[in-house]
Amino acid sequence: MSRSDWEVVIGLEIHAQLNTASKIFSGASTAFGAQPNAQACAVDIGLPGMLPVLNRGAVERAIRFGLALGSRVAPKSIFARKSYFYPDLPNGYQISQFEQPVVQGGAITIRIGDGEDAYEKTVRLTRAHLEEDAGKSLHEDFHGMSGIDLNRAGTPLLEIVSEPDMRSSAEAVAYARTMHALVRWIDICDGNMQEGSFRCDANVSVRKKGAEAFGTRREIKNLNSFRFLQQAIDFEVGWQIETLEDGGSFVQATVLFDPATGQTRMMRSKEDAHDYRYFPDPDLLPLVIEPEWIERVRATMPELPTAMKARFERELGLSAQDAGALTVTKEVADYFQAAVAAAGAAHAKLCANWVMGELAARLNKAGLEIVCAPVSPAQLAGLLLRVADGSISNAIARKVFEALWNGEGDGADEIIERQGLKQVTDSGALEAMIDEAIAANPKSVEEFRAGKEKALNALVGQVMKASRGKANPAQVNELMRRKLCA
Amino acid sequence: MTPVPIFDAPVSALRRALDEKEISSVELTNIFLDRIEAFDPELNAFITVDRDRALAEARSADARIARNEADPLTGIPLAHKDVFCTEGILTTCASRMLSNFVSPYDAHVVSLLKQAGAVSLGKTNLDEFAMGSSCETSYYGPVINPWKPGTIAGGSSGGSAAAVAARLVPIATGTDTGGSVRQPAAFCGITGIKPTYGLISRYGTIACASSLDQGGAFGASAEDCAFLLSSMTGFDTRDSTSLDRPVENYAAIIGAGAPDAARPLDGLTIGVPRDFFSTGLNDEIRTAVEGALAQYRALGASLRDIDLPNVRLAVPAYYVIAMAEASSNLTKFDGVRYGHRAAEYADLVDMYCKSRSEGFGAEVQRRILTGTFVLSHGYYDAYYLQAQKLRRLITGDFERAFAECDLIACPTSPATAWALGEMSDDPVQMYLGDIYTSPVNLAGLPGLSHPCGFNAAGLPIGLQLIGSYFSEARLLTAAHRFQQATDWHLRRPPIAGSAHIPDTIDK
Numbered sequence: 001m002s003r004s005d006w007e008v009v010i011g012l013e014i015h016a017q018l019n020t021a022s023k024i025f026s027g028a029s030t031a032f033g034a035q036p037n038a039q040a041c042a043v044d045i046g047l048p049g050m051l052p053v054l055n056r057g058a059v060e061r062a063i064r065f066g067l068a069l070g071s072r073v074a075p076k077s078i079f080a081r082k083s084y085f086y087p088d089l090p091n092g093y094q095i096s097q098f099e100q101p102v103v104q105g106g107a108i109t110i111r112i113g114d115g116e117d118a119y120e121k122t123v124r125l126t127r128a129h130l131e132e133d134a135g136k137s138l139h140e141d142f143h144g145m146s147g148i149d150l151n152r153a154g155t156p157l158l159e160i161v162s163e164p165d166m167r168s169s170a171e172a173v174a175y176a177r178t179m180h181a182l183v184r185w186i187d188i189c190d191g192n193m194q195e196g197s198f199r200c201d202a203n204v205s206v207r208k209k210g211a212e213a214f215g216t217r218r219e220i221k222n223l224n225s226f227r228f229l230q231q232a233i234d235f236e237v238g239w240q241i242e243t244l245e246d247g248g249s250f251v252q253a254t255v256l257f258d259p260a261t262g263q264t265r266m267m268r269s270k271e272d273a274h275d276y277r278y279f280p281d282p283d284l285l286p287l288v289i290e291p292e293w294i295e296r297v298r299a300t301m302p303e304l305p306t307a308m309k310a311r312f313e314r315e316l317g318l319s320a321q322d323a324g325a326l327t328v329t330k331e332v333a334d335y336f337q338a339a340v341a342a343a344g345a346a347h348a349k350l351c352a353n354w355v356m357g358e359l360a361a362r363l364n365k366a367g368l369e370i371v372c373a374p375v376s377p378a379q380l381a382g383l384l385l386r387v388a389d390g391s392i393s394n395a396i397a398r399k400v401f402e403a404l405w406n407g408e409g410d411g412a413d414e415i416i417e418r419q420g421l422k423q424v425t426d427s428g429a430l431e432a433m434i435d436e437a438i439a440a441n442p443k444s445v446e447e448f449r450a451g452k453e454k455a456l457n458a459l460v461g462q463v464m465k466a467s468r469g470k471a472n473p474a475q476v477n478e479l480m481r482r483k484l485c486a
Numbered sequence: 487m488t489p490v491p492i493f494d495a496p497v498s499a500l501r502r503a504l505d506e507k508e509i510s511s512v513e514l515t516n517i518f519l520d521r522i523e524a525f526d527p528e529l530n531a532f533i534t535v536d537r538d539r540a541l542a543e544a545r546s547a548d549a550r551i552a553r554n555e556a557d558p559l560t561g562i563p564l565a566h567k568d569v570f571c572t573e574g575i576l577t578t579c580a581s582r583m584l585s586n587f588v589s590p591y592d593a594h595v596v597s598l599l600k601q602a603g604a605v606s607l608g609k610t611n612l613d614e615f616a617m618g619s620s621c622e623t624s625y626y627g628p629v630i631n632p633w634k635p636g637t638i639a640g641g642s643s644g645g646s647a648a649a650v651a652a653r654l655v656p657i658a659t660g661t662d663t664g665g666s667v668r669q670p671a672a673f674c675g676i677t678g679i680k681p682t683y684g685l686i687s688r689y690g691t692i693a694c695a696s697s698l699d700q701g702g703a704f705g706a707s708a709e710d711c712a713f714l715l716s717s718m719t720g721f722d723t724r725d726s727t728s729l730d731r732p733v734e735n736y737a738a739i740i741g742a743g744a745p746d747a748a749r750p751l752d753g754l755t756i757g758v759p760r761d762f763f764s765t766g767l768n769d770e771i772r773t774a775v776e777g778a779l780a781q782y783r784a785l786g787a788s789l790r791d792i793d794l795p796n797v798r799l800a801v802p803a804y805y806v807i808a809m810a811e812a813s814s815n816l817t818k819f820d821g822v823r824y825g826h827r828a829a830e831y832a833d834l835v836d837m838y839c840k841s842r843s844e845g846f847g848a849e850v851q852r853r854i855l856t857g858t859f860v861l862s863h864g865y866y867d868a869y870y871l872q873a874q875k876l877r878r879l880i881t882g883d884f885e886r887a888f889a890e891c892d893l894i895a896c897p898t899s900p901a902t903a904w905a906l907g908e909m910s911d912d913p914v915q916m917y918l919g920d921i922y923t924s925p926v927n928l929a930g931l932p933g934l935s936h937p938c939g940f941n942a943a944g945l946p947i948g949l950q951l952i953g954s955y956f957s958e959a960r961l962l963t964a965a966h967r968f969q970q971a972t973d974w975h976l977r978r979p980p981i982a983g984s985a986h987i988p989d990t991i992d993k
Contacts, residue, residue, distance in 0.1 A: 048584065051725050092820060
């Protein structure tokens with residue numbers, strides 16, 4: 001048997017930290033990076049007599065998520081206590097949703113790969129529920145003791161649980177990336193993976209192709225980058241197949257991925273699993289979401305990426321691939337739309353080419369996000385209008401773009417004017433330069449007349465050089481040909 | 487007008503005396519502090535008494551009275567059950583676990599009473615973490631019933647009840663999870679009320695069983711309770727189960743005269759659950775309660791038999807829910823951040839085990855273990871879910887009953903106060919004593935206990951009145967009119983009659 005006889009089955013649990021200013025059950029700040037325990041109030045520390053009060057902002061974000069995924073937003077959901085002892089879990093239980101989560105069902109379309117082999121797939125959502133994060137145990141720097149930092153305790157999380165619909169690590173990564181873009185798109189999570197705002201658990205199993213029953217699954221915990229997600233799944237899949245093909249077996253378990261070795265290792269088996277003793281938290285009333293609340297939230301929803309992509313194709317005449325690339329993140333889409341708004345819809349394709357081409361390449365080179373681009377959408381539009389009306393060539397446009405990037409002027413027109421880059425379209429001036437080129441290069445002229453098309457390029461090149469790039473190459477080409485054939 | 491010692495004066499008389507400058511709050515506070523010093527060693531009703539703080543509060547109350555800005559409780563001494571967090575003062579829950587815990591905040595109830603200008607004398611003893619019916623499980627030793635040495639005061643708010651009965655303090659706060667205000671009020675011969683669940687914020691009240699816990703008030707009379715209760719209620723955004731309702735001035739409501747002075751309870755229908763009077767009820771209690779019912783009829787109320795068929799299942803349902811919630815509420819006491827931590831331990835798990843084994847007493851451990859069991863995988867449906875179903879059935883019984891009557895009357899407890907240690911080996915027997923009180927908590931209804939007689943041994947007997955949701959004013963009015971016509975609430979234990987303190991005022 002070989003690896004291709006096996007089918008990989010993956011489901012993801014994503015913890016997205018909701019971007020509320022305060023915690024889910026207390027008024028303490030959620031800002032990252034404060035001194036340990038500076039952002040832990042009496043509720044977060046679990047002092048006696050303290051009670052949780054639900055942050056409606058967290059609920060609103062869950063509703064946004066549910067609306068974006070076409071899920072059912074439960075009219076009534078329940079907060080439960082999930083009990084286990086751990087020093088960074090102050091109450092001895094985590095408040096989470098168990099039997100009745102706030103978001104139920106839904107689906108998301110993902111695109112795997114690019115180019116010819118790219119394909120789309122719909123991944124179903126099981127649920128998404130609200131819960132609080134725990135604190136952090138610090139095992140260094142305390143002379144053999146552990147420190148507890150409760151700043152993170154009570155931070156609101158949305159745990160997004162997919163159905164086991166993914167069949168490869170590539171699909172899992174595409175799903176995670178799409179979800180990452182979406183939670184940022186609808187502005188419920190900052191998506192900062194270094195700070196742990198978006199982390200994945202992957203449930204991985206394998207089964208013989210054609211088999212109906214799922215194989216034994218192992219859950220890889222706490223993957224905080226797409227690369228680790230891919231590596232961990234690939235290693236785990238390899239290990240599971242190898243183990244089974246060698247006639248071995250394994251038990252349902254939770255495993256950890258070690259980025260240093262690229263391997264997964266067992267944390268605990270199902271037998272060692274906690275009995276979390278879930279029961280409804282009597283300190284919190286059932287979460288009731290009236291239809292009016294959902295409608296109020298719906299009214300504030302941005303256009304979603306799928307709808308925007310379809311609109312770009314329909315209204316701006318972009319290809320599916322371009323429209324997809326421009327809606328990959330909200331920031332790119334916002335930039336593109338602002339540029340189109342300034343340049344006019346007729347120039348949408350030109351804007352698209354530049355946003356995905358020159359701008360993307362320049363941002364990449366500088367290591368900048370698009371929101372930090374030194375060239376504003378309006379500046380880019382101003383530049384592209386000069387390309388469109390033939391004032392400058394593409395080559396000159398790149399020069400002007402670089403000048404704008406470096407802050408050498410406020411707008412394209414100013415730079416073009418100041419540096420004298422305007423294209424020479426006066427045919428009298430051009431003809432003089434063409435005559436000069438013909439006179440200076442009799443050999444090329446002869447070759448062209450003998451039928452060697454390439455020779456024309458050399459002559460045009462001479463004219464372009466003489467004009468310092470300002471001549472319109474198409475125009476020169478046409479005039480040159482006319483003269484030589486006359 | 488009978489002159490009574492000032493320490494036995496009702497709140498209304500203390501208010502008048504303070505407002506008319508016949509006595510200052512500092513003087514009044516000193517009288518009660520002196521009584522605590524003299525008599526509390528016999529009763530053990532207090533865990534903490536803070537004389538300096540009390541006198542400082544009394545001084546600012548006097549200043550406020552001098553500015554004519556007094557609220558009804560300004561300058562009146564009171565005590566808090568040691569389950570309410572008090573900023574800067576030890577809050578122990580009568581447990582070794584919290585024997586070193588000083589809260590950085592006040593419970594909502596405590597801050598409301600501070601704002602009202604009441605003077606807190608200290609913190610009263612209770613069953614450890616409010617788990618018990620006798621105040622014998624306290625880490626600080628049992629509370630003694632002022633009516634008889636060697637006798638329990640009831641629980642869990644026994645310290646507050648004993649202190650009020652012995653007139654060590656005029657009024658006191660308590661909490662009631664399954665009868666913890668009403669039963670000790672009955673055992674100590676005073677009046678106690680537990681309002682509708684949600685009327686008093688639980689913020690800063692150390693939880694026993696969250697869905698059942700509710701603050702309550704102790705006084706010598708319904709009128710004294712009315713003064714205190716009004717100052718304890720009020721919406722609090724910090725408690726998600728707090729109810730947003732206007733605060734009622736109960737003392738003013740019950741003070742309004744009845745149209746027919748001879749029959750002040752005319753038009754009131756009192757439901758009597760006959761089942762409650764049959765099996766297991768002590769004859770002396772039955773006789774006293776029947777006597778009180780006759781008195782209610784004489785005051786104009788009509789009596790009507792009612793049926794509460796599911797209430798006989800209240801005790802098991804109550805204990806499953808109470809222990810489940812308590813086991814979870816007490817997981818935070820792990821020795822990591824505050825409270826007791828074992829001196830020596832091998833590792834983390836050992837620290838948890840030792841700290842909790844040392845920090846919690848036997849009854850608390852019993853409830854944690856039982857509560858953990860009923861929430862465990864495989865048992866949850868059979869115990870916890872089943873208990874919740876019973877809870878709904880019992881609530882339904884009450885709702886149907888209140889379609890036929892305005893109030894329900896029954897004994898507060900099937901027993902009177904027992905001898906110390908008498909029930910210690912039989913927890914189930916003690917749990918069964920909550921038969922009349924715990925269904926009220928399961929349904930979240932208000933309940934009141936007032937004295938209605940004594941047994942042959944001279945121990946008080948209580949009558950419980952149960953009302954529909956938010957009927958606190960009706961409960962207090964009925965009890966007040968009963969008390970205007972009777973004198974059970976004026977009987978005092980020897981300890982409150984033996985004081986030779988010369989100050990007297992006209993009642």
